[in-house]
Structures are given as C-alpha cells and as structure tokens.
Amino acid sequence: MAHQPQSTPPTGPATRQRLLLVLPMLLAFALGLFLYHGIGKDPNAMQSSLIGSQVPQFAGETLLAPITTVTQANLLGQPALVNVWATWCPTCRAEHEFLNQIASQEGVRIFGVNYHDQRASAQQWLLELGNPYVFSVFDPKGVVGIELGVVGAPETYLIDAQGKIIDKLTGELNERTWPPLRDQYLALQAGVDNAQ
Amino acid sequence: MRNSMCFGLVKALMLMLLLASSMSFASIETYQFAQPEMAQRFNDLTTVLRCPKCQNQNLADSDSIIAKDLRAQVHNLLGQGQTNDQITDFMVQRYGDFILYDPPFKRSTLVMWLAPIGLLLIGLSVLWFLGRKPAAQAAMLTPDEQQQVNNLLDSDQQLDIHHD
Numbered sequence: 001m002a003h004q005p006q007s008t009p010p011t012g013p014a015t016r017q018r019l020l021l022v023l024p025m026l027l028a029f030a031l032g033l034f035l036y037h038g039i040g041k042d043p044n045a046m047q048s049s050l051i052g053s054q055v056p057q058f059a060g061e062t063l064l065a066p067i068t069t070v071t072q073a074n075l076l077g078q079p080a081l082v083n084v085w086a087t088w089c090p091t092c093r094a095e096h097e098f099l100n101q102i103a104s105q106e107g108v109r110i111f112g113v114n115y116h117d118q119r120a121s122a123q124q125w126l127l128e129l130g131n132p133y134v135f136s137v138f139d140p141k142g143v144v145g146i147e148l149g150v151v152g153a154p155e156t157y158l159i160d161a162q163g164k165i166i167d168k169l170t171g172e173l174n175e176r177t178w179p180p181l182r183d184q185y186l187a188l189q190a191g192v193d194n195a196q
Numbered sequence: 197m198r199n200s201m202c203f204g205l206v207k208a209l210m211l212m213l214l215l216a217s218s219m220s221f222a223s224i225e226t227y228q229f230a231q232p233e234m235a236q237r238f239n240d241l242t243t244v245l246r247c248p249k250c251q252n253q254n255l256a257d258s259d260s261i262i263a264k265d266l267r268a269q270v271h272n273l274l275g276q277g278q279t280n281d282q283i284t285d286f287m288v289q290r291y292g293d294f295i296l297y298d299p300p301f302k303r304s305t306l307v308m309w310l311a312p313i314g315l316l317l318i319g320l321s322v323l324w325f326l327g328r329k330p331a332a333q334a335a336m337l338t339p340d341e342q343q344q345v346n347n348l349l350d351s352d353q354q355l356d357i358h359h360d
Contacts, residue, residue, distance in 0.1 A: 049288070145262075146266070146269055
C-alpha cells in the first residue's frame, strides 16, 4: 500500500533553475579572474600614442656642449634608444649603471634627453656615474619632453634607423625590462645590416 | 614703550605667517590672457584634460612637473589662436585618449563605455528571474505530475478514511 517516493530525472525547468543558481557564482568567478589579471599591472604603464610614428621634430643644445644644436635628424642612421633622465629622479640613478653596461658591453646606441634639470648638476652626474649617451639633449623646460609625450623620467624609447618610434618603456630599464626591448633592437639592427 | 614695540613685532610676524599661508594655497603660476574669454577657455581645458602622471587629477589640480608644462602649453596654444579642438588634438596626439576625461567611443574604449550598461542588464535580468519565480513553479507541473499529485492526495484520503 505504501507509496515509494518516485525519483524522476530532472526535468527541463529544474535544470534551468540549478543553472541559475550557479550563474552568480560563475559571474563572480569571471570578475575575480578579471581583477586578478589586473594585480601587479603598473597603472603608469601606458601605451604611447606615438608608437609607429616618427620621432617629433625638436632642436636643442646638447648637455655637454651648449653651442652644439642637435635635432631629430641626429638620431637617425642606426636603431637607438632615447632615454629621458634627470638628476632629481631616483629611478634614473638606479638604472644608470645598467645603461652604462649595455652601452659599453652590448654597444647599444643611447641618446639622452636631460629633462627639467640643471646643466651643472647634470654634467656633474655624468662625470661621477659615467656617460652612456652618444649625446644628451638639454631640455630644462620639458619642451622636447612634451613633443615626445614624456610623462616623467625615466622613460626609454626604441627608435629604428629611420627615426620611427618602435616601443616605449616607462620606468626603470634593468635586467628584467631590457630583454624584450633588446630583442626588438637586435631585430632592427639585423634589418639595417641586411639592407647594407 | 617696549611692550608696544613687542606687540608690533608680533603683529608683523602674524601678518607674515598669514601671507605665507595664503600664498601656499594660491595657484602655482599666473597667466596673462589677451582676452578674458581666453581665461575661461584655459580653465575649461585644464579641467577636462587629465594629468598623465597623477592619474586622478586634471591639469588644473595637479602640481606635477608634467601638468605644469602642459598648462603652459595650453596657454601657449591659446595665445597662438588655436581652437579648443586643436588643443585637445595636440594633447591626444602625444598622450593618447588617456588625457581626456571624456574619451571618444571607439574600439579601445568599448569596454569602458559598455561595461556599465552590461552590468545594468545583468542586474535587471537577475531581478526579472527572481520576480518570475512563482509563476515558473506553478507552470512546472506537467499533466503527468499533476496526475501523480492527485493520486497521492487521493491515497492519503483513503488512508484517513481507513483509519477512521
């Protein structure tokens, strides 16, 4: 006489309800993944809008020889780095030895933009810490900086032999941040060698 | 006599302090404009342009070197007779859409513009599902299930009668 409770397979609406229960969890998980992805990202690391375009026109004195005027044309001929630096910038001090290293050991061509600085202290800095630069443009008012879209020091631009901006690094150049730039630099160099 | 001199000195010192404090609150630099209308445009532009370094401030609010430079640049471009659009373009060309507090709608800003609408839609659909629940349950019984329920109810009634 007793009725066995009949177990019926889940019907359509019931599974849909169960899915609905799981849905908020999935959404929360997706949101968590998205936020986790953002952890450790540098909010200052912005894609430069000048990547792919020519180095903007500028004219300025060099740091060491005030009578020498340099322009964007002086950067051309070989791929190179353009490094924005200043004596008031602690990160610039931190990366300076590394710049010396890649300039002397790897033969990387580096140009400097001495940004919002005083000539005497900047010259003193190069005497004390060494000079990795082919030359540094003296830019006390940040005029060259604005043309380049510089936000702050240090910033390092990679340009090709024709002066096209290939990549930009915001922040310290070191063992960790250099390799991706180096690969591009070497590729550019190989391209120049092949053309010759 | 000596007392009054002392008092005068204190007054002078206090005045100096007052001036010093008001100076530190004043804007960092002053600009001259050919027309008063330009000053208004300068204020408008430095309010809608974002400081690229200190990311939660506009150009007008920020003390950073780059904000100061860009304020000077805005002033300079205004003096050259450029329109607001030309000045904005100048900034975007160098610093990207990032520098705009009101960035244009395009592929790279798609997520930013559409995310709030998407979240709103998710919220609304959750509300809709919650509100729909009772109706859904009522409709969940198929004719077969209804028959089962009826059978169960019937058998219970029979049992009750039996016990009585």
